[in-house]
Amino acid sequence: MRTADNGDHNSERMKKPTLRDVARLAGTSVSTASVVLSRTSNKFVSDELRRKVMEAAAQLQYRPNIPARRMRGKPGRFLAILVPQCENVYFNRIVISAENYANAHDYTLSIFSTFDEEERELKFINNLISLQVDGVLISPAQYKSKSVDLLRQVGIPFVVIDRPVEGTNFDFVTTDYYQGGYQAARILLSSGHRKLAFFGWARPLKVIADRRAGFEAAVREAGIPLEEVVFWEGERKREAACQAAHEILPRTEITAIFAGHHQIGEGIVDALREQGKRIPEDVSVVIFGNPPWASIISPRLTCIAQPESAIGARAAELMIRRLENPDHTPGTYVLPIEVFERESVRRL
DSSP states (O other), rough: OHHHHHHHHHHHHHOOOOOHHHHHHTSHHHHHHHHHHHHHOOOOOHHHHHHHHHHHHHHHTTOOHHHHHHHOOOOOOOOEEEEEEESSHHHHHHHHHHHHHHHHOOOOOEEEEEETTTHHHHHHHHHHHTTTTTTEEEOHHHHHHHHHHHHHHOOOOEEEEESSOOSSEEEEEEEEEHHHHHHHHHHHTTTOOOSSSEEEOOOHHHHHHHHHHHHHHHHTTOOOOOSEEEEEEEEESSHHHHHHHHHHHGGSSSOEEESSHHHHHHHHHHHHHHHTTTTTTTTTEEEOOOGGGTTTTTSEEEEEOOOHHHHHHHHHHHHHHHHOOOOOOOEEEEEOOOOEEOSSSSOO
C-alpha cells in the first residue's frame, strides 16, 4: 500500500516544471528567465546568465504553455524539420514542400540535417526544446529513436516522415516502398528480362528493406529462383556503386538492373558508360527515385519515385492540425509511389 508521503512525492515528481523552477535552478529571477526563453525582449541579459537559463530549461525539460502564450499575444508558431540528408534530392523536395505549407499558414520552419547520426540528431532536439519549438517534423536516424522518445517525454508534438519509429500515437507520413520495389521488378520482367541485378543501400532501415522485399516478391512470382539474381548492397555513394558495377557486370550476363537508390543509380550509369555498354540496348536500367538528371540524360531513365512534395505538405499539414486542434487523432498515411516509364528499358 502506498503511503501518503510517497503519493505526494510521486505527484511532485510528475508535476510539470514551471518557469519559476527554471529561474530557481538558474539562480535568477522569473522575469529574467522569461526574457531569455521568450526571445522577444531587447532587455540586456549577459551571455553567462542566458546560458544558465537555457541549460536549466533543458535539464528540467521545461515546456511553456503554448496555447496560453498565444492568448497573451506572444509568438508560438515555430516549427522544425530534421532530415537525414539535405543534399539528397528526395529530402530536399520534402523540406521545400513542408516549408512552403508552413509559411503559407504563418508558421516558421527551421531546417536541420542530421547526416543519419543519432547523436547529432539528439543534440538538435535538445536545442529545440530549449528554444521552445512548437512542433517537430522528423525523419529519424534509428527505429528505436532517442530523439522521438525525448519529444514524447517533454510533450512536444511531432510528425514522423518517411521512416517508421517505435511506439504509437503519432502522425506518420511515408510512401509504399514495398510496392516501389515490386513495380520496378515487374517493369523489367514484363519486358522479358530474366537475368536481373539489384543494387541497393546496405542500411538497416525498413524503407530500404521493403524495396528489396518487393523486388524479390515479383521475381519469385515470375518463377525465377533468387539464387539466379545478382544482389549487391553497399554504401549510398555514386563511387561505391560504380566500383561494384565494374567488378560485377563483366563476369555476368545481366540484361537489366534495378538501382534501389538514385545515388546508386548514378554509379551504375557511370560504370555502364565507362564499359562501353549502351542503355537500354545492352543493359536496361530502372532506378528508385526521380532526380532531375534522370529525365534529361539520353536515354531518359525509367524511375520509381516517391511523391516528395505531397509527403512534405501532408506532414506540415498534420503538424499544424495537431497544434491547432486538440481533438486531432494521429494516423498513418502511406502515399502511393509514382512510376515514370521512359526509355531505359528494352523489350526483349
